[in-house]
Amino acid sequence: MEYELLNVLENNGFVDRVIYEYETTSTNDICKANTDIERLLAVAELQTAGRGRMGRHWESPAGEGIWMSLLCHPDLSPECIPGITLLAGLAIAECTDAFIKWPNDIIINGKKICGILTEMVTDADSKNHIICGMGINVNTESFPEELSDKGTSLYLERGSKISREPLIISIIQKLTNYINEYEKTGNLSFIKKQYESLLIHMDKKVILHSLSEASENYVNQFSNVAHGSSSNSSASQSPEPATYITRGIDNSGALIVEDNAGTIHTISSDEISVRGLLGYI
Secondary structure, three states, X not given: OHHHHHHHHHOOOOOOEEEEEEEEOOHHHHHHOOOXXXXXXXXXXXXXXXEOHHHXXXXXXXXXXXXXXXXXXXXXXXXXXXXXXXXXXXXXHHHHOOEEEOOOEEEEOOEEEEEEEEEEEEOOOOOEEEEEXXXXXXXXXXXXXXXXXXXXXXXXXHOOOOOHHHHHHHHHHHHHHHHHHHHHHOOOOOOHHHHHHHEOOOOOEEEEEEOOHHHHHHHHHHHHHHHOOOOOOOOOOOOOOOEEEEEXXXXXXXXXXXXXXXXXXXXXXXXXXXXXXXXXX
């Protein structure tokens, strides 16, 4: 694997260096230890401490998936950084013929094949480093019972084993090209139509779940609007969760939703998780 990645990605200028490890804590950790490299791809066969959004553990067994992180230093303002997650999601969805569940999950047949974790690390010189971690279930043959209704793999969905090296190359080539264009535009208007065509909950009803106490208040405020409740409603009341219709993304990558009153809201990825009416999708 290492030779093919080096030969194609390094030698053709998509990345400055590829670091391949058989076992590591997390490929994001490899990137954090090598922030002096301008554009680095870290790949591992096995992660012992893979993690996803909200610090959730991500199973990363050897030989079954793609566990990789891209380190880059794009000329973007800090508020543009969450857009890297959307670019990675689009690149992976296009390369795997899958759909996107905003902001960071890739879906096939209603189940998750991939998660994305983008981090911004600031060094002692106040320089920002962007690390986009991607975990893709490629050739996994089975999942624990508690995950079998939520997780899947390309192998389980396609019925045949998939060579991981060409898939890594395709994703990184597409993603680095998207990042280069993002630096030029400073917004995501150039991928908006493509992204929305793959958004699995586009024009569908969803429920918004908070990721913090602050956003819980945010969601409750939406709930009051959607249900016609006044701001003086008793705190002891527990109305049914408000539903919204997904209307796409704006040029910053925020999710656009419409409440039951027809009011449009934009939701940032660090505030809200989106769920379908009947569960995950």
